[in-house]
Amino acid sequence: MTTVAAWAAPAAKAPLERTTVSRRAVGEKDVLIDIAFVGICHSDIHQVREGWGKAIFPMVPGHEIAGVVAETGSGVTKYAIGDRVGVGCMVDSCRVCVNCRAGLQQYCSDGPVWTYNSVGKDGQPTYGGYAQKIVVDEDFVVRIPDALPLDAAAPLLCAGITTYSPLRHWNAGPGRSVAVVGLGGLGHMGVKIAHALGAEVTVLSQSLRKKDDGLRMGADHYHATADPATFTDLAGSLDLILNTVSAPLDFGAYFSLLRTDGAMVNLGMPEEAAEVDMQSLFGLRRSMSSSGIGGIPETQEMLDFCAEHGVVADIETIGADEINEAYERVLASDVRYRFVIDTATV
Structure with a gap:
């Protein structure tokens, strides 16, 4: 066991504070990672505040982890000391169910072991990346290409894969019209990746406040959803809508923007239940779906x-003592577009 410095929420809705946590000894297939940077995801805030249900405390959030391998177990074959690596939202799964065998560990039939706020196979709580080090089985570690700076790559481990996976699954690319609802931590990655895939990209945001940013990131069009004309002008024009916001919407209005066989895929997870009028889906074989991160191969x-196309997150780097302030700023949409903690400050 190794004791490392970390930042944790001691109880639901409590401010995060500096503490220490124990990491297991490096096993045969384990990799010890010196964490360099970790992103702040909106889901960190949901879980610290028990917005998605009862949670495990103390909680060390953080599932956008970028760092360097410091030690490997005797049976590790994929990584060596000094390798640049990342860890995303999960650190284990059953490995034997149909989904795991297909590389879809995020849909493990037994449920994956999440990077934090979860219980590992050893029966101990998992602690995330707001810490100096982490020990992870090599099968749940990914390699960060040299072309990607570690700080701006960290958010790719959640925000990047959460948008990339549905864009690939629903065939975003040349000749396809994709809209991204919300230009935040998730949304800005959706715009960049959809553009890199060759799709025609539209941003649907409450206002035009971030229009210049959206166009710079690769959007072809930018519309304010507060303007009723948006839903008239874009009616029946979209193949795919990625909804990145964590709040209920007038889904019927958004369904009206889809062409025949168009799909709206929900990535944000509101804390409250959402209502959907099923009649608004009828007529053009439109569909409503969801998507959760991606498996290890897809990550x-x-x-x-992203390395090939020069895609990284727009980040604001902070010290660990700014975490609580950063949470409030995320809730106020006052970040462009992802906070990343420099773990040298932990």
Whole structure:
């Protein structure tokens, strides 16, 4: 066991504070990672505040982890000391169910072991990346290409794969019209990746406040959803809508923007239940779906794709003592577009 410095929420809705946590000894297939940077995801805030249900405390959040291998177990074959690596939202799964065998560990039939706020196979709580080090089985570690700076690559481990996976699954690319609802931590990655895939990209945001940013990131069009004309002008024009916001919407209005066989895929997870009028889906074989991160193979594919196309997150780097302030700023939409903690300050 190794004791490392970390920042944790001692109880639900409590401010995070500096503490220490124990990491297991490096096992045969384990990799010890010196964490360099970790992103702040909106889901960190949901879980610290028990917005998604009862949670495990103390909680060390953080599932956008970028760092360097410091030690490897005797049976590790994929990584060596000094390698640049990342860890995303999960650190284990059953490995034997149909989904795991297909590389879809995020849909493990038994449920994956999440990077934090979860219980590992050893029966101990998992602690995330707001810490100096982490020990992870090599099968749940991914390689960060040299072309990607570690700080701006960290958010790719959640925000990047959460948008890349549905864009690939729903065939975003040349000749396809994709809209991204919300230009935040998730949304700005959706715009960049959809553009890199060759799709025609539209941003649907409450206002035009971030229009210049959206166009710079690769959007072809930018519309304010507060303007009723948006839903008239864009009616029946979209193949795919990625909804990145964590709040209920007038889904019927958004369904009206889809062409025949168009799909709206929900990535944000509101704390409250949402209502959907099923009649608004009828007529053009439109569909409503969801998507959760990606498996380990697809996460590596995403990182390689981003390296090839120069896609990284727009970040604001902070010290660990600014975490609580950063949480409030995320809730106020006052970040462009992802906070990343320099773990040298932990």
